[in-house]
Amino acid sequence: MKEYLYKQLSVAPDSKLTNLSRVIYIFILLSIITIVLESEPSISFGNESTFLTINYIFGFIFLIEYICRLYAVGLNPEYSGFAGRIKYIFSFYAIIDLISFAPFLLIPTASESFLLRVFRVLRLFSLLKTSKHATGLILIGNVIRDKLYELMFAIMLTFGIIFISAVCLYLAEGEIQPEAFGSIPRSLWWATVTLTTIGYGDMVPVTAIGKILTILITVASIGIVAIPTGILAAGFSEALSELKKGKDK
Structure with missing residues (x-):
């Protein structure tokens, strides 16, 4: 039994x-x-x-x-x-x-x-x-483990860009829109949703400098998404190649 x-x-x-x-x-x-x-x-x-x-x-x-x-x-x-x-x-x-x-x-x-x-x-x-029974999930876990250092670097870079963006918008918009950008913590909300491409639109810069910064930050958000995506894609490619070699043997 x-x-x-x-x-x-x-x-x-x-x-x-x-x-x-x-x-x-x-x-x-x-x-x-x-x-x-x-x-x-x-x-x-x-x-x-x-x-x-x-x-x-x-x-x-x-x-x-x-x-x-x-x-x-x-x-x-x-x-x-x-x-x-x-x-x-x-x-x-x-x-x-x-x-x-x-x-x-x-x-x-x-x-x-x-x-x-x-x-x-x-x-x-x-x-x-x-x-436990999903080969795909096991593969994902292995890739994340193997690429953990690179992913941690990408995450730290993301947080750094978000913080710098929040500070810039605080300096550019803080006096004009104190309710939205009157402090760095308030600006962090805007920077986070903008850089993660969510962009709720509830907080919008109105000054010329703020708008220029927004354009630059929005462009930077593409890289923030692309970097970890590229790291994981490379990891999956390597893992699948090794898996295929193992099956061929």
């Missing part, structure tokens, strides 16, 4: 889903749909007891899954014995498993509050469990 559970709940070498894993992921999908429906007042109002029952059902299903994983994981040499199981409990995916069922069983009877909504959203972390 233990060996069967271990094979069904473990990740196969080819990352294919086992029959039991497929069933678990169907329940994960259904639980996410429940979260979405429950967040809509017109649907949840008057159906609180129904959603409560559904939450308990999902909670017990994921609790049983967690217990089965804890029972069978001892067959993995890395998690054998009591110390190994303790190590497993604090592993990334075990914590995700815990988060996926604990809010169902501990929170449903609590009164509606911000904390309750937070715990409900935490159930979405159960989606991360699917990443």
Whole structure:
């Protein structure tokens, strides 16, 4: 029984889903749909007891899954014995498993509050469990890890440009539009939405210098998007080439 559970709940070498894993992921999908429906007042109002029952059902299903994983994981040499199981409990995916069922069983009877909504959203972390079987997601994780230094440099450069842009607009527009650009923190909002190409339009420079700076900052925003995109694209190209070479062998 233990060996069967271990094979069904473990990740196969080819990352294919086992029959039991497929069933678990169907329940994960259904639980996410429940979260979405429950967040809509017109649907949840008057159906609180129904959603409560559904939450308990999902909670017990994921609790049983967690217990089965804890029972069978001892067959993995890395998690054998009591110390190994303790190590497993604090592993990334075990914590995700815990988060996926604990809010169902501990929170449903609590009164509606911000904390309750937070715990409900935490159930979405159960989606991360699917990443074990997704080769694409594993590839993304490997690329980010390999290009972490370059990405950190790009992020620091982005923050630097945003800060400089905010200071420039504060100096150019602060006296003319004190409500929008009267301080560096206020200008940071404008600089952030402009450089990330969101551009809500709620804060617009009116001086000639401010408009010129806006043009330069908008052009710079293209580079801010392009740099990390290029880094990741190069990383994916390298990773896919290595993956193809491995398959050819």
